[in-house]
Amino acid sequence: MWLCRIRGERREMDSERASERVTARRRLFIKLTKFSEFGIFIFIVLLVIIVSLRSPYFFTLKNFNDILLDISILFIVATGQMLVILAKGLDLSVGAGVAFVGMVVALIVSNNWGIPPAVSILIGMGCGLVCGAFNGLIVSKGRVSPVITTLGTMSIFRGLAFVVSGGAWVDAVEMPESFKLIARGNILKIPNLIFFMILVFALFYYFLNYTRTGRYIYAAGSNPSACKIIGVSVEKITLLTYSISGILFGLGGVLWVSRYASAQSDSAMGFEFVTIAACVIGGVNIAGGSGTLPGLFLGVLLLGIIINALNLVRISPFLKLAFQGLVILIAVITNVIVEKRVLKTILSK
């Protein structure tokens, strides 16, 4: 309040200079908001240099190819997570969803070897859509908080994965070669996984930035009540984001099973935390309303490089879990500090 008043007084004093100042301020603000992504980029470069000094194997084309392969599924699922977070939600069920959809598709494929790979991908996405829409309906129509809803569906999906499989695994020998090729083949000399990642990136970059619905997602996250007033249904947006998250974790589930050539009901445990960590590191505001896809990609890339580096430097696998938690905490805290600093510089100018 007082801020507005001071601003108003100043503007009265000298309107011309003030308007100049406003544009300068805006320019500065744009620069600084871009800074958070730039910061991650610098951090990645530094990390690459340091790790390359420690392990000569790290800075090779093959290793980078491996890193990209490793992060592609994470990126696909994290994109859905980002959409949900943008609209002021949170999806804790993605990890269990990946396991459940993966298990369902693996069971279907192992019983019907004739199914073409494209159809099995569609089945997975459809199955994910049902799961995601279930989340979305409960959050939007049932008015239940996202955390409660997805915590509940997390255990439901995980439990269902156990129930449909009876706790058994689906092994590599039970899957047809064509299904395993989904994640291992190449399109135009690009590995399929990376191809899918690029596809998802391009599609959602266009969707978020150049379509009306995409912009509404940001609007619904940054100011839901204003959104309602201009006649955008926040409920529909919420339902949409959860459904998209469902489709994407469905796709992720199929790719996961195809890549590791085995479906286990306890796979992708804790994957939801990795996706949330990737979003937070990538500069997506956890309270909704801001975040970009390139930022998310950098966040995912940073996580991928760190995990790859940890493996190369041979650090205990038990460290991984503690490390994930630490990364989430550090990322959200730095975000807050950076935001405060940005606000301060804007005010002082």
Added chain:
Amino acid sequence: MNAEVGKKTKVFFRRWEWYLVILIILVNIVNAYLSPYYLNLTNLMDMTFNFMEKGFIVLIMAYIMISANIDISVASNIAMSSVVMSVLYQTGFNIWLAVLLGLCTGAAGGLLNGLIVTRFRLSSVVVTLGTYSLYRGISFLILGDKAVTKFPEGFSYVGQGYILNSPVPFQLVIFVVLTILFSIILHKTTFGRYVYSIGTNEEACRYSGVKVDRIKVILFTLSGFLSAFSGVFLTSRIGVSRPSIALNYELEIITIVVLGGVSMYGGRGTMAGVILALFLVGMLRYGLSLKNVPANMILIIIGLILICSAIMPNVVYGLRKRSEFRKEI
């Protein structure tokens, strides 16, 4: 006058707690039907062993959720403090000293949650999600895939003992004492009222001089402490400590609190409802295990209960509003 009394009793009986009482009676009838040994005092007392540890945390989780926060890290905190305690004992500490240090570890974990939430004004969901995997990770770091199985004779009394020769478990007595304490604090003291008011409108609280941050830190620290406390009981009861202990407890604890009528958006709920919900879920779980329902099926059922109990108040509220609207017309 008479009409007013009638209205009051009507409001009294319309409370959420009565539905829980009816459900508890139903579950008990079904359980008694499933097993002829169910309805006997010793069995009923022994049944409480299965959910008392969760009960300790449910008490403080009710406070935290009434203040519109959440603590997802409780189960990981149980694991961390239990592992710290048992490793200290293994390296030669006196068991009670180790227990004390374990309690301190839990409280420190809770304090860290509280400090991060209040200092950086972050949502408690994200912070405790981070510490959820951090604390579990720390316990894996300390103990790896090993387990501590040897504890001294006296220690097992904590989680397995009975009061003198009666069938009343030691745990249950502690729980009853804590429940009375927590109910009085929540419903009869200024601190309790502050918790409600923070849940209803935090900003207004700040402006009217309530020390919001301090209260939040106290709540989270207490939550950490009680997690460690229940970790001690759990370790003593099952006689083993390993990093994967108390997996998925947070789900059930949050389910119980929500089922007890506490709103996730804060400011609503009573201790009585939460305690009833604890017994309801505990008895339901016991009944399901009598029927040999597999653990994963129980997981699904608990998840469904969580979602249904969160939707229910909204549906009831919506219907009531609609009927009022019709009356007005």
